[in-house]
Amino acid sequence: MSYQVLARKYRPKNFAELVGQEHVARALSNALIQNRLHHAYLFTGTRGVGKTTIARILAKCLNCETGISAQPCGVCQSCQEINQGRYIDLIEIDAASNTGVDDVREVIENAQYMPSRGQYKVYLIDEVHMLSKAAFNALLKTLEEPPAHVKFLLATTDPQKIPVTVLSRCLQFALKPMSPERVVTHLQSVLQQETINFEMGALWELGRAANGSMRDALSLTDQAIAFGQGALLESEVRDMLGSIDRQLVYQVLTAIHTGDASHVLHVIQQLAEQSVDFQGALAALISYLHRIALAQLLPDAIDNSEGDKDHVLALADDISPEDIQLYYQIALHGRRDLPLAITPRQGFEMCLLRMLTFKPVPTKPTGLAKSQHSASAALAQVKASLPKASHAVPSASLAVRAQETQTVVSTVLANPVSVASVASLESDLPAPVTPTTTATILPFQPAPVPEVLWTPQRWYAWVMKSGLTGMVLTLAKHALLQGQQQGVAVLEVSPRYDVLVTQSYDTLKARVLQDFPKLELQLTLVEPVAETPLQIEERLLAELKQRAEQEFLADPTVKALIHTFNAHLVPDSLIVGDKR
Structure with a gap:
């Protein structure tokens, strides 16, 4: 017995065997069960997704010797002849070869005759979009009102070329391309029935190469079986297809x-x-x-x-x-x-x-970021060595205290730290006291006051009045500047905005140095430790909106309206500044 290719051997014989077109099978099955049959059906979709197969199954359902049913028996003579493609009342026409008006006129003339054996005479016109304009015009009237014993089943891969007058006379079903996952599942079932060894990677290669067509997938599987001498290996299938690993x-x-x-x-x-x-x-x-x-x-x-x-x-x-x-x-x-x-x-x-x-490379911790750790350690050491606060300190200790204060300030200036650290340190210094003795003491020389440090509020104020626009303003609002205003300062930016930093940091740095020429600006990609200008702006706006809503709802007129009409305030409907 001659070999039958997989695409023909495993062609679905009924709706239950149909793969991937459940929406079409469901609609047609319900129509058959309820006997709500249309006179013309149009099946559209790419090649190999089951257009002709569904048309043949429908013809089998209409002419099965057991009667019209969504589940033809498959064993009667009519079902077997339709499966073999030789049923006399199923007329298959290739519109690509029979495009002329004369071919259509022959169909129209024969349509008036009753079927020879079955209940319906079924015309299956494949690639119907290939018909000429004159052929479509000749078919229109018969397609709209055919004899009761005639059903038209049209199939096409290009429905855009079909005149709208034809489309309006048909029930149209769009068939879906097969996903690689669905193709792989079906191929796995087929190969198990054929007792052929395979690797799943090989099936995925075939599923992707099929490009949505189950027929192409089965044809490629036949080729792969021959290529692999009866087995499907991923590497061999990839070599056969020339695909990418x-x-x-x-x-x-x-x-x-x-x-x-x-x-x-x-x-x-x-x-x-x-x-x-x-x-x-x-x-x-x-x-x-x-x-x-x-x-x-x-x-x-x-x-x-x-x-x-x-x-x-x-x-x-x-x-x-x-x-x-x-x-x-x-x-x-x-x-x-x-x-x-x-x-x-x-x-x-x-x-x-x-x-x-x-590829954006995250910025490594700057020298300032590293020095903050050593500065904190130095501060802790100084704080530990400071005398505990008391109500009375010997006069000689005042000289020691002045020297220790100088040491603390020098440490802070040498290692920039946060304002909170400075405040914490100052709180641990002994409070100034009045000497309890008349001994000669060293004059207390106040330490030089550290210059102003950047705070989130100062950075926010500068950003808002800087005149920055576009991506540079966006970067500034997502950043936080910490450190001295005329010394070393660090610009903290979240690593999420590294691309924004790559594009706009140089411009932002030039603008900051324009106002603070003595500033040494360093960049680090870390999550800001305090509020950024954007977060401050959003918080202030939220507070403003909340206050506006409270004042609005407290108005006597508004209270009366709410009480009379059971009204309520629509969220975000109040105008706050230029925001709504």
Whole structure:
């Protein structure tokens, strides 16, 4: 007996065996059960998703010898002849070969005759969009009011080319492309029935290569079985298809994230040894980055349709959203410029090296940040050595106290610390006392007062009157400046805004130094320890809105309206300043 290809051997024989088109099967089954049958049906969708198969199943349901049913018996002569493609009352017409008006006129003339054996004469017109305009016009009247014993089943891959006058006379069903996950599940079932060994990775390669077509998937499976001598191995299937190893895409993104340039070049060498198309490799990288960005925003929206859900979610946790967006943009530009490169591999390499070069590197702790720890330690040591406060101190101790105070102030000036630390230190100093003896004492020389330190309120006030605009203003509002106003100060910015820092920090620094030329400004990417100008602004606005609502609701007229009409204040409806 001759071999029957998988696409024909496992073609669905009824609605229960149909894969991936449950919405169509449900609608047609209900129509058959309730005997609410239309005279014309139009099935649309890409190739290999089941248009002709569904039409044949419907014809079988209409002409089964057991009667009209959503579940044809499959064993009667009519069912078997339809399965074999030789049923006399199922007329299949290829519109791509019979496009003329004369072909349609022949259909119209034969439609008036009763079916030879079945209850209905079914006309299945495949690729109906290929009919000429004149042929469509000739078919219109019969399509709208055919004889009671005639059913028209139309199938097309391009419904946009069908005249709207035809569309309005048909019930239209749009068939969905098959997801790789659904294709893999079906192939797994088929191969188990065929007792053929396979690797799941090989099925995912076939599922992606099918591009939504179950028929293409089964045809490629036949080819892969022959290529692998009766077994499906992932590496062999990938070689047969010339596809990209998704594991290598995962590895290259991980290497870029960790800054491992040598591993990036090693992966490129592996791709070259597989003779892959670097245009396709870049497209796979872009697709991967898109899925990662989607996973960062909506993790639940990521399915396993590509067989890489675990890797995508892992990278979404490891790589910042800003880096993903940067990589995506570089990859898009790299794909555009790839034809201009000397070789595709060179263009692909430069694209990945560009990602490594422009990847934002978190700023390491500055010298000031490191010195704060030593300053705090020094302060603690000084505080421990200070005498405890008392109501009376010997006169000789005043000289010691003056010297200790000088030491404390020198420590603070040498190691900038926060205002809170200074206040804490001052609170531990012994309070000035009146000498209890008449002994000669050293005059107390007050220490020089440290210069003004930056506070969140001072930084907020400067930002609001600085005249900054655009991205520079956005960076300033998300930052916090701490330290001296005429000495060393640190600009704290959350690592989430490292891309914003890369683009706008130089401009912001120049503007700050314009007002404070003696300032030594340093940058550190850490979460600000106090309120940023943006947080202060939002807090002040919220307080203003709350106060405005309270004053509004306290107005006698408003109280009367609320009492009379059972009214209430719509949230955020009051105008506060220029905000609504």
